[in-house]
Structure formats: C-alpha cells, structure tokens
Amino acid sequence: MLLSRMRYLLLSSCVFILFACSTAYKQMPSASGNLNGLQKFKPVFKVALYNTQVDIMGNHFSGLLLIKKMPDNTIRMVFSNEIGFKFFDFEFSTDGAFKVYSVIKQMNKKSVLKTLRKDFELILMDRMDSSKVSVHINNGLLYYIFPNGNGYSHYITDSTGKDLVRMERASKKKTVVEAIMKNYINGIPDTIGISHKTFDFTIGLKRIER
C-alpha cells in the first residue's frame, strides 16, 4: 500500500519534471567558481555504516546502510533493517552505470529504483562534468550547475567555497530534492540528509562508529 502510493507520487513528480521548461538558477549572475575546490566535498567512502531513518507519507522506518568502495572502484550500498533483513543491494560505477544486486519485491518498481538511484548519485558526486558546468552567484552563495539527464544537479557552496551548503536535484524550473552532507571525518560525511520537495519523503543518515 505504502509503496504503491510512493510509486504513484514518484510517477506524478516525473510527469511534472517532463512538462517543466527552463532553469531557475540560470537567471542568476554568472560567477567564476573553483571546481577543484568543489571536489573536496566528494565523499571518499572506503567503508561506512550509517544509522538510517526513512520517513515517507507519514510512515517511519529505520535500518542500517552500509556503503563500501570495492576494489574495482564501484560503490556498493546495502540497506537492511536492524535485525538483518535486507531491503536492497545497489552498485554505482564511476561511469554512471547502476546495478541492482537485490531488492525486495515491494521496492522492485522502476520509479522507486530510479528515485533512489538519482538521490544517491547526487551525494556520491560522481557525475560532475567540468565541461558542462555553469557557475552562478546569488545571496553570497555559489551555485555549480551540472546538466543531468532531463534535469540538473546543483552543488551550492558559500562564496569562499569552504562549506558545502546544500545539494539539489532539479527540474528545469523547480528543485525536486535537497540534500546535505556535514561533518566530514577523513573525507566521509558524518551526517547526510535527503529531502524530497514534491512529496513527503526524507532519508536521514548518521554515521555509526564500529
């Protein structure tokens, strides 16, 4: 029931994206950025375990997300609940490829997998093509805008490039997802948050020391 509602809303948001038509941030004045500086926010996952809280459409569940960089440089993400029941096992390649090793039947829907893939790709920061970036400034914040399929990925820093203020996934007109990564320790963020703007869906990750 819950997943079918999620699927409906994801489909609705996809339809909205398709019919939207120009970028919001491109109206802002252009600026010169520092792409190398932006790279320092790209998380350097070797292996990290996160306490995970998911809230969707008034429902809450929790679990553990293990993120591991494999010897072939792919990133694996395995999400299970606290008693060991596995929900999914995904692989992300640096070339943008995505593989599903396993997913429970209730989540095995194209729209659900696509949403989760895009959300996690945003925080992995692998798809930042320097030849296509445009940089803009507004209210003292630098907006690095990368075209991404039918939409955009935004990485927003303060004017000095010292802090990553937030990340966004956007259609041509509207922000669809906002995300944060904070308190980096040895290149790995301690806190990660993903929040959808078009429907009630948030993911909160807090790193667990093992």
Next chain:
Amino acid sequence: MHKLILLLLILATRVNLQAQYPGYSVVADLSKFKTEFSTAAQKTTAIKSDFIQEKNLSMLSEKIISKGKFWFKNESRVRMEYSQPFQYLMIINKDKVFVKDGQKENKISTKSNKLFQQINKIMIDCMQGTTLSNPDFKTRVFENKTTSMVELSPVTKGLKDLFRSINVIIDKKDFTLTSIDMLELSGDNTHIRFTNKELNATIPDALFIIK
C-alpha cells in the same frame, strides 16, 4: 545390482547432508526429538540472555556486528534491546510488535503484515518448542555431540523469496535456543547467538507492555 545402487544412493544422500553441515548428522528418531524439545520448552517459562548478531555480507566481505539483551516470557512475548553499535528496541507481544529507533516509536500489528507475522512466529516457536510444527516451513533435524539443528526451509511464497533456510541451533543439555542463522538466497546470512542464558529468570511483565 539394485541393492548396490540403493546402497550407493543412501550413502550419497548421507554424505551430501553431512557435507552441507559439517559435523552434523541427520537425527534418526525425529519423534523422540520433538517430544523432548517440546517437554523441555514447556518447563521454560522465561529466558533472559545477551545476544550477538552478525550480519555477513559475503560479496562485500563485510560483517555488521551488533549486541544487546534478550528476554522471553510465556506466552508469546519477546523483547530484544540492541545497545551496540546502535540503539534499537523491539517488543513482540502476541500479535503486536513495537519498535523504537532513536526517538521514534512504531507499533505494527502482525495481523496486517504477513511477513512480520511469519518472523514473529519463528521467534516465538523457537522459545516455545513448537518450531517443528510451523506449516510455513519444511523441517529437517540434524545433530552433533552438543547441539541439535532444526533446518527450516520456507515453503510459503513470501518467505521463499527471502530465505534459503533458517537454521535454529538448540543446546542438547536443556533444549534452549543457542543461535539462529538466517540464510539468504544471495549467500548473505544473519547469525544471532544467545549467551549468558538465565532460564526461568524473574522477568517483569512491564518489559513487554506495548502502550
């Protein structure tokens, strides 16, 4: 000739079963085991123990180890409290499940959630000695010197998609649960081992209250 083939088949089956679970052999007298298990479980009205849970992610060569405390009280009440490396509480009280993670609390009725109902039943069956009569599984029983192992192979669709088998290890001394091993189709598994067991400990009912 036919006798020889039959003998070879019996031997092959026996070798195959022993190869599957090294050190274990098939329990010959299943009805005796059932009776002993059930009788011993009826004498155990409460169990208090520690537990260590190990989630093995075989393809990632990773283990997630967590620890906590476990309580069981007749009838059909279980409390599992994870304390390391995260805080998580699960209470099963008959057909109700309560979970608390961090600050959030959640009540689940197993009547409306088939999977929870099945997992709930496994837990309770293990404690009450009724594991062998669960219709959701085909069961085989093996033994070594100190333990018996009940292999539960799912026969119902939902569980079949999730687990290859759930193996319950029972201490031969007192027929109490030593560990549960949940084997997934992917080759991953979750192993929960119970230590420092106190049988028929005094456990307040309040520990199982779901508000």
